[in-house]
Amino acid sequence: MFKKNENDKTINYTAAVVTGLTAFALSLLWYSPFLFGTIWMALRNAPVHPLPGWTFLFAPIREIITAFLLTHLIVRLEVNNWKNALGLGFVLWFSFYFVQLAGAVMWDNLPWQLGLVHSGDWLMKMLFMSVLSSAWHGRTLSSEIPINEESKATI
Numbered sequence: 001m002f003k004k005n006e007n008d009k010t011i012n013y014t015a016a017v018v019t020g021l022t023a024f025a026l027s028l029l030w031y032s033p034f035l036f037g038t039i040w041m042a043l044r045n046a047p048v049h050p051l052p053g054w055t056f057l058f059a060p061i062r063e064i065i066t067a068f069l070l071t072h073l074i075v076r077l078e079v080n081n082w083k084n085a086l087g088l089g090f091v092l093w094f095s096f097y098f099v100q101l102a103g104a105v106m107w108d109n110l111p112w113q114l115g116l117v118h119s120g121d122w123l124m125k126m127l128f129m130s131v132l133s134s135a136w137h138g139r140t141l142s143s144e145i146p147i148n149e150e151s152k153a154t155i
Contacts, residue, residue, distance in 0.1 A: 010036070011075050013071075015071065015133065015137070016067040016070075017067070019070075019071070020063040020066065020067035023128055024060040026124065027121055030120075030124060031121070036120070039113060039117055043111045043113055058081050063125060067129050070126075073092075073152075074130070074133050079130075080134060080137070081134065082134060084133050085131045085133070085134035086130060089126040089131070093122055093123050098112050098119050098122075101118055101119045
């Protein structure tokens with residue numbers, strides 16, 4: 001459940017799973033009729049049919065994998081405040097999700113409005129997961145960084 005990385009900083013994998021599952025729940029709300037579900041349904045150009053039950057077993061894996069990566073980066077980079085967490089989440093979203101969806105809009109004829117809905121979903125999730133993971137691990141970062149003899153001499 002808890003694993004130390006090379007720098008003896010604890011990564012809480014339970015927190016990563018909870019963060020990923022919560023982000024998936026937020027995504028369900030994002031695509032609901034309360035927010036952007038009607039736009040999504042109108043623009044997706046796919047027949048409406050009932051989804052197989054197995055999709056909801058595997059669908060949250062994307063968010064859980066992303067939460068694991070974010071947790072590792074947050075602990076490794078010692079991101080321990082919400083401002084830095086938002087910055088990290090934004091940079092990762094822009095570098096991967098936004099750029100990828102921009103390519104789908106340009107080359108695959110994905111309607112730009114649908115690209116914005118999908119891109120906004122992942123922006124919301126990346127910012128949420130970054131801040132939550134940073135808050136969850138921020139308290140442990142400051143208390144678990146080992147103090148060596150050189151650090152003690154300068155204190």
